[in-house]
Amino acid sequence: MVFEDLNDNVMPFIRRHRLLHNGATVIIGVSGGADSTLLLHYLHSIRKSWQLRLIAITIDHGLRGKESEQDVCFVKELCETLDIEFVGEQVDVKAYKRQSQAGTQLAARNLRYLLFERLMSDYQADYLALAHHGDDQVETVMMRIAQHTNPSLLKGIPVKRCLAKGEIIRPFLCIAKDTIYEYCHMYEISFREDPTNQSDDYTRNFYRNHILPLLKEKSPSVHRHVQHLTERVTEDEKYLVEESKKLIQRLVTISSVNRTVTFSISSFVKHPIALQRRAFHLILGYLYDKVPEGLSIKHEEDFFALLHQDKANVKIDFPSSLKAMKNYDDFIFFFESNMVHASLEEKHITVPGVTTLTNGDLIKTWITTNACSEDSSSLQVPLERAELFPLSVRARKPGDRINIKGLGGSKKIKNLFIDEKIPLYKRDHWPLLVAKDQTILWVIGLRKAEIMTPKHSQKFVCIEYQEQTDQEA
Template sequence: MKDQVLSFIERHQLLHNGATVLVGVSGGADSLLLLRYLLTLKNAWQLHIVVVSIDHGLRGDESADDVKYVESICQQWGVPFIAKQVDVKGRKSVHKEGTQLAARTLRYQVFEETMKEVNADLLALAHHGDDQVETVVMRMVRQSNPSLLQGIPVKRSFANGYIVRPFLCLSKDEIYQYCREYQLVPREDPSNQSTTYTRNFFRLKVLPLLKQQNDQIHQHIQAMTERASEDQNYLESKANDLLENVVSLEENMVFFDIESFKAYPIALQRRAFHLILNYLYQGVPRDLSYQHEADFFALLKQVKSNVSLDFPASLKVTKNYQEIRFHFLEKFDKEWADLQTLKVPSIVSLTNGATLSVGYTSRASHEDHHTLHIPKENQSLFPLRMRVRKPGDRMMVKGLNGHKKVKDIFIDEKVPVYKRDRWPLIFGADGTLLWIVGLKKAEIKENSSSSKYIVLTYTDSNE
């Protein structure tokens, strides 16, 4: 065993000279053997080894006795020992989680806290090859994300150091064999024999069948996960290049040109999709599923100009002509739905961050699509008012002999759907729609002798 595990440690650079190693020990065969093995390396590697054992409070005195047993072993072997206790049942009640998820979450919280307490470089855990097989097969059965074939990582960043798993090269049978050779007497958790838990079902029912076909399956699966990790790391770096070159990332919003995105291979598109979700979500929702991914890729092929998808946690994915946009639904300020009177002079902040200035001027002033001049003698139009669109809004468009629906103007001008309900409209006091700000103006009567005007100026810093 010593040479087999040492070779694995050296290949993956799991230890370094002078490291402080926190070892998670439950009292079972795996973790007792791991502690015993690391102690054989202590002098050669100048390791400082500390043990932490956690009582999950699930089996009353029995689980408390497991921790006391580990403490007694550490006293015999002269290893610093730390005991911790967590309330799994309390967390289950508060967070509505299953037993295993709640226990794992609390366990890793303790690991993180204890690593910081003892300033450990490494946290050594005793996951073995059979655990790896179970994890990969479970994921293949229940999920469809290829990145999950990476399985349990041999080494990963954690707290102020790394988690390392030196026993992923060993099977459970080999661990029991070495426990006998070292004359170790582990304590077994009886819940490990219950198929109530999904992992135990795979461990007790599925893994024995796989081992009938190949008793070294753990070695093959471990090799596969390592290759999958290497491939995933490469593809992830290329997907990040895609994001950098094509995708615009803003606070709570992501958008990109569809054809530019689709120019990349589908494998990178898929990873970029998940990177976008990781960027937007603080924690990816559990109800985000494979179907959301399928809907996204269907959206890329959608021929309609304006289509939207609803994702969990109020995330919208919209196709607006040749643009895809991910954005969270914002709370809409009700005052924008109602008419607001515009004072003269004044400066009004708009919902999109732009401003609208209202003041006096003469006809000599320059006029473009960002400005609107209204002769002061048109008393029926004052005071001016502003709101967002409502169903049925129409405008007598300047240069067009007749009215046109605001909805149709937005479509003709290719205004994205997500902008339409926030677009400011200017009305006269008589209800006449005068200006779809920055977009279209109405026919406004004026005399050739008009010399005084109310001028509205739209300023958008993003343009």
């Protein structure tokens, strides 16, 4: 059968979105309803010209007893008539619901797509063709507008997306449900109706039965407008996400050691809010193995409020023990349980040699007859000052002070951290190099003590600190 009118509507959509290629293997999800039955007939009509291998799959969800079984038989007989390969499968939605605590529709969908993915791999299929249409798209977008605040959700049902090693394609998103019925009547295509589609028990059905008719009354072509909207949103979102990834690569430090994310607030907020928002969600996607249900728009609002908070040290809580903290210009996301592993216990330093600290950092020491070239990560101590040895590295203790080189007096470590704007979460684990009598010689990376060097000193201990960050941007 030739479907000229239908082909005139659908084929430009297929070509524009590159939904098929010659010689492809296409699995078709067929329930027996008007949408999927027409899709089966349509793909059959272009099978020879596109050299397609077609495989129809029908799934009995076990929810409607004999009716479900009859749907499977209907599709099987139709495939025999059209000489199309047929696969009939059954899933236990009720058992899956009990196990996963999901609703009926979500449970059925999850099982359906797991099965689709397996069959795509089994048949090495290029495409899985599904019969979602323009009205489905309108319903999806309307539901998301009513229930969510994330603009990326306005992408709606994708025209195509990856599954297994192929793609899901939806060639009928360009036509409305009424049009599908008209074509079925025009081409005398029989189909089966699912009576549950008329029930308002499911959210989607409420939108289908009550909201969509009102929209169509004012705009009969609403499905086309919404489809164009979703395509534009998809294109814009793809660009914005890519730009947000670039922002993260430039400004954000991601540590795989203790699953932390840090960045400079002043640098971050210079970028458009649209990129900041998407970067925020990308960061959460990295930190969470699975985004928790408790995460809401309130957490996004709290994040942006924290960015512009005047206080120097402020912390807020996210679901699943994730914390977000502002420390002066530094911002950090971290899990408290992971931060514990970065603790620093006191350890004597091997001279000469390499010492691994309990936080994973390294202290390298060697003895030389020439004075060392010092920088922020190195220090020299005269070997003649025998009373200073053995040296140790430890975290701060209450009342710690250092006689800062060039200052002419001592300063509390606590005040030094404040002056240097060291984040609170780092202060208790900051490495201090101390002498045998616990005199602080070096707040590593920040300030060095005044260390008296005897005249005619001939040997020095050179000390180099190496931080093992294992970080990726």
